[in-house]
Amino acid sequence: VRRMGGGFGGKETQAAQWACLAAVFATRLNRPVKMRLDRQDDMVxxxxxxxxxxxxxxxxxxxxxxxxxxxxxxxxxxxxxxxxxxxxxxxxxxxxxxxxxxxxxxxxxxxxxxxxxxxxxxxxxxxxxxxxxxxxxxxxxxxxxxxxxxxxxxxxxxxxxxxxxxxxxxxxxxxxxxxxxxxxxxxxxxxxxxxxxxxxxxxxxxxxxxxxxxxxxxxxTTFLNQAGALVHIYTDGSIHLNHGGTEMGQGLYTKVAQVVANEFAVDVDMVRVSATTTDKVPNTSATAASSGTDLNGKAAQNACITLKKRLVDFAVDYFKVAGDAVRFENNHIVVTGDDGQEDWVSFAEFVNLAYVNRVSLSTTGFYKTPEIHYxxxxxxxxxxxxxxxxxxxxxxxxxxxxxxxxxxxxxxxxxxxxxxxxxxxxxxxxxxxxxxxxxxxxxxxxxxxxxxxxxxxxxxxxxxxxxxxxxxxxxxxxxxxxxxxxxxxxxxxxxxxxxxxxxxxxxxxxxxxxxxxxxxxxxxxxxxxxxxxxxxxxxxxxxx
Missing domain, CATH: 3.30.365.10 (Aldehyde oxidase/xanthine dehydrogenase, molybdopterin binding domain)
Known part of the structure; x- marks a missing residue:
């Protein structure tokens, strides 16, 4: 979904009939079909x-x-x-x-x-x-x-x-x-x-x-309270984010990108959000019930936590320090030696170092809302x-x-x-x-x-x-x-x-x-x- 425009609920289920009509014509004509209602037909x-x-x-x-x-x-x-x-x-x-x-x-x-x-x-x-x-x-x-x-x-x-x-x-x-x-x-x-x-x-x-x-x-409906995310880190320090939430002008992409940037302590412009698509994050719930940021933000954070652990484990092994001696701060990885000396390595440089040492820089994340039942x-x-x-x-x-x-x-x-x-x-x-x-x-x-x-x-x-x-x-x-x-x-x-x-x-x-x-x-x-x-x-x- 690249350009939804406004949502407000009306597209949660009732886009399906127009998608079906477009699919019929696409199948018969063997070519891409776009269907757009004028405003009056839409309202009727x-x-x-x-x-x-x-x-x-x-x-x-x-x-x-x-x-x-x-x-x-x-x-x-x-x-x-x-x-x-x-x-x-x-x-x-x-x-x-x-x-x-x-x-x-x-x-x-x-x-x-x-x-x-x-x-x-x-x-x-x-x-x-x-x-x-x-x-x-x-x-x-x-x-x-x-x-x-x-x-x-x-x-x-x-x-x-x-x-x-x-x-x-x-x-x-x-x-x-x-x-x-x-x-x-x-x-x-x-x-x-x-x-x-x-x-x-x-x-x-x-x-x-x-x-x-x-x-x-x-x-x-309890089973809908789940979300997934996909996060890649590239060797230049940029981060690719995909999650199951759709952007309809409510700022969801911005908020989840902020979550990812905060987890790695990098500038938010280092995070790129790609269009929501089920070939990257499958089985998504509707972006509805006001839960878009709650669910997808948590899923993205879960992916970031997994990647951070990999990077910290690598840093511990590479720099021969304890786990609590490694932190992410201001676009850098900060490693504190036994003598208390801090070594600041840029995030991009450190990620490239991890790549050279064959550390996986990609993972999925998942979240399900706890405690709820009815x-x-x-x-x-x-x-x-x-x-x-x-x-x-x-x-x-x-x-x-x-x-x-x-x-x-x-x-x-x-x-x-x-x-x-x-x-x-x-x-x-x-x-x-x-x-x-x-x-x-x-x-x-x-x-x-x-x-x-x-x-x-x-x-x-x-x-x-x-x-x-x-x-x-x-x-x-x-x-x-x-x-x-x-x-x-x-x-x-x-x-x-x-x-x-x-x-x-x-x-x-x-x-x-x-x-x-x-x-x-x-x-x-x-x-x-x-x-x-x-x-x-x-x-x-x-x-x-």
């Missing part, structure tokens, strides 16, 4: 993210503490199953988000529909489940007359508790992360200012929401190695006469563990937030009376543009190494930040609820288009 013929119909009954005490919940999720799958089973499972895993639902029942329905078969999309069902949790907490807060953030704090998981699927809660520092964001973004003062603004503004209303993200990392019959297990955390505070303003809105400000604090590349990670968070906001506010699928998709172009399917980005947009990374044995104790960053967009949706509901002085929890379906916001405003006004 390929699957979308799954729509969900979510329903819940929830019990809580007078303070807003959850006592139990009965939740049903119905995913609209299309005419065939595709990945719908796993997507619905992940939605069911994430209906609790950061909160202990205590006695709960979660049912997931897979609904066959007469549309194209829906497929993977960034978050893979997690966002559709997680938004339910945040809507439930907002509804509880309005019912008991408290600030939604305070109700959220009452219901956070505590260390040692278990999820509804039996996974222990470990290394749960999300409350600390949220408190940091609450203080940094001045949440309490802004809540007071918004209340004052709404009392004096007859038509414009503002809303505020601070919502958490707790997203499980690993493939829920029994679908018992509905218990540990499907995730760890959780990625984050929180967003979003402020919006709506026009109650038209339903139009704008995002005034978003403050995001996101947990990527010990970041391998902060520039890439911040870019991922920023892009995911905008994409998640589009999912929940403007991206609407519409069909005509003949069942044809009418929102099949950028003119009718409204993805976010630069004007939809918050006027004030602050993104920071939470500096806390992962407790799990991940690559350099980093955390995944591909999918989790998409769910920061939920804060915008909750802020819009908050603004609508202000019309009834927060006594009514508005019915607002996604996407929250201006039409839906206006309808929700009128319903709140009628209920006063």
């Amino acid at each position: 013929l390929t699957g979308k993210r799954h729509d969900f119909l979510n329903r819940f009954k929830i019990g809580f005490d007078d303070e807003g503490r959850i006592q139990g919940a009965d939740i049903e999720l119905a995913s609209f799958c299309g005419y065939s199953a595709d990945l719908s089973d796993s997507i619905t499972d992940r939605a069911m895993f994430h209906v609790d988000n950061a909160y202990n639902l205590h006695d709960c029942r979660v049912i997931g329905h897979r609904c066959r529909t007469n549309t194209v078969s829906n497929t993977a999309f960034r978050g893979f069902g997690g966002p559709q489940g997680m938004i339910l949790a945040e809507c439930m907490l907002d509804d509880i807060a309005r019912k008991v007359g408290k600030d939604p953030l305070d109700v959220r704090k009452l219901n956070y998981y505590k260390e040692g508790e278990q999820t509804h699927y039996g996974q222990p809660i470990e290394d749960f520092y999300l409350p600390e992360l949220i408190e940091t964001l609450e203080n940094n973004c001045d949440y309490r003062k802004r809540r007071e200012d918004i209340a004052a603004f709404n009392k004096t503004s007859p038509w414009k209303k503002r809303g505020l929401a601070l919502t958490p993200v707790r997203f499980g990392i690993s493939f829920t 029994d679908p019959k018992a509905e218990r297990g540990k499907p995730f190695l760890y959780y990625a955390f984050g929180a967003t505070c979003a402020e919006v303003e709506i026009d109650t006469l038209t339903g139009e809105y704008k995002i005034l400000r978003a403050d995001i604090l996101h947990d990527v563990g010990n970041s391998l590349n902060p520039a890439i990670d911040i870019g991922q968070v920023e892009g995911a937030f905008v994409q998640g906001t589009g999912w929940l506010t403007s991206e609407e699928l519409l069909w005509d009376n003949q069942g044809r998709l009418s929102s099949a172009s950028a003119a009718t399917y409204k993805i976010p543009t630069s004007v939809d980005i918050p006027e004030v947009f602050n993104v920071e990374l939470f500096d806390r190494p992962a407790a799990a044995d991940t690559i350099y104790h980093s955390k995944a960053v591909g999918e989790p930040p998409l769910m920061h967009g939920i804060a915008v949706f909750c802020a819009l509901r908050d603004a609508v609820a202000s019309v009834s002085d927060y006594k009514v929890s508005p019915q607002l379906d996604t996407p929250a288009t201006p039409e839906r916001i206006l309808n929700a405003v009128m319903a709140c006004q009628a209920a006063e």
Whole structure:
């Protein structure tokens, strides 16, 4: 795969039909065939993210503490199953988000529909489940007359508790992360200012929401959690790297190259990454589930460790020193003699020396995620190695006469563990937030009376543009190494930040609820288009 372009899930399985068509023509014509859909055909013929119909009954005490919940999720799958089973499972895993639902029942329905078969999309069902949790907490807060953030704090998981699927809660520092964001973004003062603004503004209303993200990392299909890598060192000191992960603009090649460069303590421009191909690394898992760096970085590191041991063993024998007297540093091998004198040999010179002495400079690496397991019959297990955390505070303003809105400000604090590349990670968070906001506010699928998709172009399917980005947009990374044995104790960053967009949706509901002085929890379906916001405003006004 040389040039994939964007991924976002849609190419995980649904590139197959076009590959098959190209293969038929290639076979018949006995020549290479390239097939490219135009944008409108692509939007009509390929699957979308799954729509969900979510329903819940929830019990809580007078303070807003959850006592139990009965939740049903119905995913609209299309005419065939595709990945719908796993997507619905992940939605069911994430209906609790950061909160202990205590006695709960979660049912997931897979609904066959007469549309194209829906497929993977960034978050893979997690966002559709997680938004339910945040809507439930907002509804509880309005019912008991408290600030939604305070109700959220009452219901956070505590260390040692278990999820509804039996996974222990470990290394749960999300409350600390949220408190940091609450203080940094001045949440309490802004809540007071918004209340004052709404009392004096007859038509414009503002809303505020601070919502958490707790997203499980690993493939829920256990056998997919494996990866391989191939590493060659050449006599000029350059390093060739191939692994099973595909680059789709997320910076995977850069991160894994950084891992290899760090292991040998050489400059990253000494590492060359070749195109992903199964004739070099076979039986690869999809670059999905936010696990690309976790899996392939570890596999590459495993290969590097094998090569380093060979090189150190050679150095010990050649220079007649102990193993701890050899180290890799700043593009050199440093050998410390018995007299304490350091001999610095350039990496290229040392590698050439090893080659002359017939040391193998090539090896494969392999990694499989430890500890994870899940029994679908018992509905218990540990499907995730760890959780990625984050929180967003979003402020919006709506026009109650038209339903139009704008995002005034978003403050995001996101947990990527010990970041391998902060520039890439911040870019991922920023892009995911905008994409998640589009999912929940403007991206609407519409069909005509003949069942044809009418929102099949950028003119009718409204993805976010630069004007939809918050006027004030602050993104920071939470500096806390992962407790799990991940690559350099980093955390995944591909999918989790998409769910920061939920804060915008909750802020819009908050603004609508202000019309009834927060006594009514508005019915607002996604996407929250201006039409839906206006309808929700009128319903709140009628209920006063």
